[in-house]
Amino acid sequence: GYSGRTFWRWAVTAALGIVTGCVAVALSQLTNAIVAHRRARFGGDPGTMRSCILFDCLLACLAAGATTLLAPGAAGSGIPVVKAYLNGVRVRGCLSPKCFLVKFFGTAMAVGAGASLGPEGPLVHLGAMAGSFLTGGVRLRQTMPSFFRTDIDRRDFLSLGSACGFAAAFGAPVGGVLFALEEASSFWDDKLLWRGLVASSLAVFAALALDHGIIGLTKLSHYGLISLGGSDPNVSVELLVLAIPAGLVGGILGGFFVRAWALLERIRRLIAERSYSSRPWRVGARTAEAAFGVGITTLAFLAVAKTTGCVQIHEEDSEGRSHAWTTDSSFAVRFGCDDDEVNELASLWFAPRENVIKKILAGGAFSASSLFYCGCLAFATLLLVFGTALPGGLFLPLIYCGACLGGAAARSTKFENSKRFQAPAQRHLGVLGAVALLAGVQRTTVSLVVIVLEGTGNVHMLLPIVATTVVARFVGNLLSRGFYEVALHSKNIPFLEKHVPSNFDRKFVADVMKVPVVLTRLTTASAASEVLHACSHGAFPVVSSDEGPEDPSKRPLAGLVLREHVAALLAHRRDGRDDRRDRALSSAGWDGPQTPPRRLASGPQPLDLGPVMVRSPYVVYADCPLSRAYRLFVTMGLRHLVVVSHEDNSVAGVVTRADLAGCLHS
Amino acid sequence: GYSGRTFWRWAVTAALGIVTGCVAVALSQLTNAIVAHRRARFGGDPGTMRSCILFDCLLACLAAGATTLLAPGAAGSGIPVVKAYLNGVRVRGCLSPKCFLVKFFGTAMAVGAGASLGPEGPLVHLGAMAGSFLTGGVRLRQTMPSFFRTDIDRRDFLSLGSACGFAAAFGAPVGGVLFALEEASSFWDDKLLWRGLVASSLAVFAALALDHGIIGLTKLSHYGLISLGGSDPNVSVELLVLAIPAGLVGGILGGFFVRAWALLERIRRLIAERSYSSRPWRVGARTAEAAFGVGITTLAFLAVAKTTGCVQIHEEDSEGRSHAWTTDSSFAVRFGCDDDEVNELASLWFAPRENVIKKILAGGAFSASSLFYCGCLAFATLLLVFGTALPGGLFLPLIYCGACLGGAAARSTKFENSKRFQAPAQRHLGVLGAVALLAGVQRTTVSLVVIVLEGTGNVHMLLPIVATTVVARFVGNLLSRGFYEVALHSKNIPFLEKHVPSNFDRKFVADVMKVPVVLTRLTTASAASEVLHACSHGAFPVVSSDEGPEDPSKRPLAGLVLREHVAALLAHRRDGRDDRRDRALSSAGWDGPQTPPRRLASGPQPLDLGPVMVRSPYVVYADCPLSRAYRLFVTMGLRHLVVVSHEDNSVAGVVTRADLAGCLHS
Structure with a gap:
């Protein structure tokens, strides 16, 4: 049956598709406006070359300056950071509203300035940001149903957003879904594939409808920003x-x-x-x-x-080749050629790239x-x-x-x-x-x-x-x-490819694991605060405090707790129970920034980590082949994997993403 | 770099694509030959109706008789059994050479007899069988490099084969890959996706080349057995x-x-x-x-x-609609109509279905x-x-x-x-x-x-x-x-959908796990043989025999052993070390049929299960949410998951595929 949760999920999926489609069209229109202005102003006469260069440099300065000052994460295509996020690595400042604006206007200016750059990568990034915003990245979170606040949902919508961005850019809904699928590292099930296709199709349709004007739309063709030409069944086998x-x-x-x-x-x-x-x-x-x-x-x-490129204006030459572009006044420019000529190279340069390709x-x-x-x-x-x-x-x-x-x-x-x-x-x-x-x-x-x-x-x-x-x-x-x-x-991002490296079959978890820093379940505020100050780990195995040997590293594993949850517990003196449901899911790798503890309460007050810890984290034994641990990591999107010993379920070590990535490149 | 292993993998992938393409063409040719014979013999005169029915019934008897007698697994489309296999359930007798032959000829006869059935599902099954044969399903295994004998490779080639079959049937390489991806439950990485696309493309190309005759091939068009018509850019928005x-x-x-x-x-x-x-x-x-x-x-x-369906033979009517089919002698049949007429309904029935659709x-x-x-x-x-x-x-x-x-x-x-x-x-x-x-x-x-x-x-x-x-x-x-x-x-197949059921978030592993039957690592032949006779479990947790309490269920987990490996150990009195590498991989769910122990050695001889057991199986704790265990099951293709206790790593229970499937439908 269709529950409220399912309904909301589909509603937000559809909204994401439409929003991304609109963003794509807006970006394309803005870019084309700049390109058209530039072409009209500088296309006619080589004497304006200097001012053209000045104009372009100015645009570039604006775009690059804004990026460097306001949102360094907006530089470049953005696909690597989206990939990293979906792989389980959170790169900071890449999903903020500021980043969205800088990316949007910066891309338009950079592409408009004639730089050899395109809007497709940025659209993937913009789509991913839209997906993140719609699921609680900004203040909407108070009004949205609470289940969207889980990190799994957020990640799903992020990948849906990137699929939509891609689809809208190329008019390729299936391609967009496959792109997200190839890049998204974690659990893709049929339903997400299907939601992706619907969202991408809506993105493409929104782009199409907006581009033609909703009334003017009569034919379903030429969806994307780039069209690679119509169909042609005569493909020779050569x-x-x-x-x-x-x-x-x-x-x-x-x-x-x-x-x-x-x-x-x-x-x-x-x-x-x-x-x-x-x-x-x-x-x-x-x-x-x-x-x-x-x-x-x-x-x-x-x-x-x-110095080169002047050609006669004519419709067709003696061998039947189409010179129609020379008479297309929205494409050809003279750039100093004679009255009955146009400059071929300048035309190819001043026109929007999409048109040239077409x-x-x-x-x-x-x-x-x-x-x-x-x-x-x-x-x-x-x-x-x-x-x-x-x-x-x-x-x-x-x-x-x-x-x-x-x-x-x-x-x-x-x-x-x-x-x-x-x-x-x-x-x-x-x-x-x-x-x-x-x-x-x-x-x-x-x-x-x-x-x-x-x-x-x-x-x-x-x-x-x-x-x-x-x-x-x-x-x-x-x-x-x-x-x-x-x-x-x-960029030093510990990215894990989905494919298990072949040499991992011959290595064991014991070869890469690090000595863990463990917390005891019933501890004191001062002890916990000390541990948090002493190291920068993102998560800590929690051992049982019931009985067992004195040495905590010999006691059985009781759970896994994230640094931020311990910090929150110390800072706010609350038991954190209210948002445990959402946060517990995040334990598997989608945890937030590793905040240093604020206003730490310290002292001998007792502190129970039970309510905030994940009671049954994924564990492996030390003699597990590394390939199996790697598979678990990339498939489940983990960030920390606790290694326990066969004998007494005590904590033998912790494997992190960085340990595996280090092993990958060695 | 490209190792020998990579080379062989690609070579077999390419071979699989070409073989599947050839199978598709052969099946289509055979079917069309039967259909053409039937059409020529019975299409002209309604008087032959009785013999036509007899002919069809005879063909159906042959196909159904052969299936029921020789290979019951060949009945139906075969997609469910391929799905089940890729999901981790081995249905018996569905991947044998006998099944291949019965499926091939049976499909041709059934479709040729005019039954409302098609060759697409069977081609998926045939492709999967081809993939299974190429990786050691038949006697080739002695000549093939040993790494193809792992169950992971076999499963990969099986899904590649089904992708190829699908692709060849529809001329849709991308669709074939996506089909296998949507159905294959386990670990699909980028490289497999890519191998799938290459294999499917080769299958389609082989089908195309064979169909046109390799010399006659000049244009790359109309690949598949079914063509849904050429492209038409005039798609109205209505x-x-x-x-x-x-x-x-x-x-x-x-x-x-x-x-x-x-x-x-x-x-x-x-x-x-x-x-x-x-x-x-x-x-x-x-x-x-x-x-x-x-x-x-x-x-x-x-x-x-x-009783109905006679129409005039003419090329085009007054409103410009094409009646060209009436003059196509390979399509239209008279079936008792006048000399200047053809029978529309009989034509639609006697012609190959693909032609009608076209x-x-x-x-x-x-x-x-x-x-x-x-x-x-x-x-x-x-x-x-x-x-x-x-x-x-x-x-x-x-x-x-x-x-x-x-x-x-x-x-x-x-x-x-x-x-x-x-x-x-x-x-x-x-x-x-x-x-x-x-x-x-x-x-x-x-x-x-x-x-x-x-x-x-x-x-x-x-x-x-x-x-x-x-x-x-x-x-x-x-x-x-x-x-x-x-x-x-x-069919009572414990199939696990990839999507985690929403109610599994509120259940725990403890709710579904069964009481385990454990073996001790150092045991005796008679004790092991007794356990194997007493129950039909497919795998047994092995507990340490070093020390600890007398009760085996309180001792720490040492590994997991498959029934067939214990049986082999008992039957052949060997330590099983030589094929441990391959078999160890199979522990995660791709184990073979649960053979009853043959020639069991029993008695007080000591038996060490260490060499044949998997030392570090996936484990979860009893308080793990069922959704997490489910995810582990479907993603890793498990069949047994050992549940251990927090306190001492002792075996608390075992979760099987059937337990989860039972919970799914309740």
Whole structure:
């Protein structure tokens, strides 16, 4: 039957989908407004190049400055922090309303300034934040039913939100759900999968309806912010062969990108540690870095566009290729060319990226050289701006580069003269190029394939897309680790992959466990406060105080208590019973920030930890294979696992996420 | 890096995909050959009706007889048994080579005989069996690397195989993976998801290549056995409104179907218990039942076709509707009509179901009444034959019924006269009808949506499909439980849903645990043999024999030993050390059949259980919430969970799958 709880859960799920869809459209509209303004103002004349660079740098300064000052967690794509949260690691300041606003406006400004960044990653982050807000992240918690305050619900809604953000960005509901599923580490059951699909579909529908105006909506098509072109059933089998070189190039470029990015990140960190330790310096340096990256991007594109790229305006050439883009006044710009000409490269640069991708994949007749320049410049400048304080994601620039390079390959002489490939070559190679680059950099796999599938609306492309992904992923893995893995590692986040490392079969829990700090169930305020001051552990095994040997480490385990609950008990002198139900669930890993005890009561007053502890935590024995403990950790989303001894159920040790992560990289 | 183990795993994954694709094509070819023969022989003249019924009954007798005699596990769709296996319950005789052969030929004969059954469910079962064989189910195990002999690998390949079977049947690689993911209860990590996608894609490609002849393959299109028609970007937004009545009807019909089927199944069981207990009687009765169902099906269709359905042969009518099917000599049959006429209903009946679905969804101008008769008859006879000893699945007949009824609705006067809906109505309503029926009966959700999406090749249908599924599922859930749930329950399989039942939060492990039968680590052969004879438990907690109190139930837990390992130890007098590594993994639930001890050595010889026991099984405390234990069970695929006491790590009880399943339905 459907209880009130189920009803509320579905209602909030639906609301989350609609809200995320609206956020996606608002972000896209704001970005496009900036891009359109920039294009109208600077697109006509190369003489305004300097002011264009100035304009872009100003926008970048604003975005980067706001991020560094107000919400450093908003920088970058945000997918790594969402991944970390869903994996069980809470990164601070990444889910606040301030972060939401900074991310929203910062992304619009960064993408609007022409930086090689996209709104897809930020939308995942924004969706996750929306999910967090709707379940009690902000003051709503008083009015919401109390069951949403459990951390399990919060985490579920966070992953639903990220699925919605993704779905709205790409118009790919199934892809969004799969993305959340591939990244969310914990317990996904059928019902959550189903709720995810409904929420994502609503997000996509809300985006579609808002974008067309609710009255103007007549056809269900072109959902997402990115459209990868319409369906085309004529997919030749030769495309499967072309998947191999495409994947090869994508894998090599992707591996190179990840390695170069990791190097830059290390340099950034080194400089940051050495040169500026004070806050104003840091803000200034981060802002300048972002402005520099954006300025260089604009300069590079415009400088090349100034010297090359003028083409005649005409509808169709003698070989039947469509030059319709040259007459599209919302796309083509003159940028100093003659009256009957437009500047190809400037058009590709000033137009919104989504439009460019669409035009390339629709087979618009751009020259191979322009596409090649565009792809190379976008790839190089992506390296420059991704990693600065600017909010913005990887997907759009990678798809842009891939489509440009794939299109350039299709326009090159060999393909132009081959009868077999000619007609669909640009479209298909563009898609394969985008897939190859995405797979080469990110290595996410199934969701990536589904996104592209849904984005292109063409299931017949499936086999070539899978083949390209296989090759690109394989080659990329030979050259470097995946981007997210590197990004999480560089942020020192103890991330646990879902896949159990093979060497864990030969290790045992005893090899990694740490000596525990235990509390006795019936203790005194002063003793507990002493323990809390002496170490920074997030949780403490509680041993029985009934009887048994004098040495607490020989007494049997009675439960597990979180640091914050002991601190709350000491600070407020309450038994904490009222919110035990919610908090007890959080014991398994979704505990809050490790607050230092405030207003600690100390002294010989007795303190009973019984009401706040979890009475039956997950436990393992010391001779348990590490692989089994790892599985328990990642599947149940644990943060602490108590190791007990066979003989007397006494506490032998504690395994934490950091212990396992350390073992992972050794 | 890529180790030999990784290489072999991928090689077998690829082989599994290709093999399953080939099996799918072979099954489809064989079925189509039978259908074509039947059509050529009996399609022209109603005078041959009697011999047609005889022919069909004969085929049904063959299929049902072989199933009942040789492999009773091959009856039905096979999806429930695959679900059960992946959930951790081993149903006997469902993965043998004999079962494979019976399933393959039986399905071809049953579908060929015109029974309302399809090859999709059997293909999932066949794929799972192929996966089981490739990883040591048959004699290959000597030549394969030993790591494939672990039960985890076997289970992984089984779910990969079912994904491949599904993918090949529908031409839906992503849908196949999602299906396996939604059904497979245990640990799915990213790498398995990815392997699943590659295997499914290979299965689909192999099917495609074989079907076209490898040389003739030029275009990558129409993969699967069922094609739901080409893409069509003109999906009007009104379809979202039509999703509500479609879902409503689908949910009601589906709920009714499940209830009626459960009733029939109960009657079958009652009759079986009362009347025939001997084997020959059982075989005879089951065979007769199948033949009766098939005979009635043929009789009903042909009797209606005889009295109605003659239409003029013409290409196109005055309103521009395509009557091309009347001139398609591989589709239309005369069945007693005049020279310039064909019999509509007989054509719909004699042609392969896949073709009919394709023609309806392509907008072929059939009359509303013929489609309505067809849909109703197919639905009624589905109830008659599904559940008999015939192998065959639900998908195809449900899609057939749904497409017929949806098409009939589209051809009804209201729609015919409405300008807005006319053009795509038949196609779109047909798809919605199929979705509604599938969702109403099966309630599988995300994978269902994806299958239809991939099958139709039309992502623009996504929102209406999701809306229909939501409504049908909701209405269906009000009327009955889901089909698979009912089927598993009627077979007395202790199936555990992935979703934790909400009332389990308020129960504790102590409420359901059973009194354990413990073994002492250092025991004697006679004592162990006595325990094995005295009870039928599948596993025994082992307590330490070092010291401690005299009462074994007060001694600390040392490990968990499986019945079969104790039996092997007693029978063969070996210490079992050589295969301990593989077997140890199986302890968590994938243990083999509970063999009675053979050639038991008994007597006072000492027996050390140490080498064969799992030293650190998963344990919980008696005051653990049942929801937590349930989660552990379904996520880790356990069969036995030892409950220990806080005080001294002594064995307080054992929780089994049956205990939890019993609590589920109470």
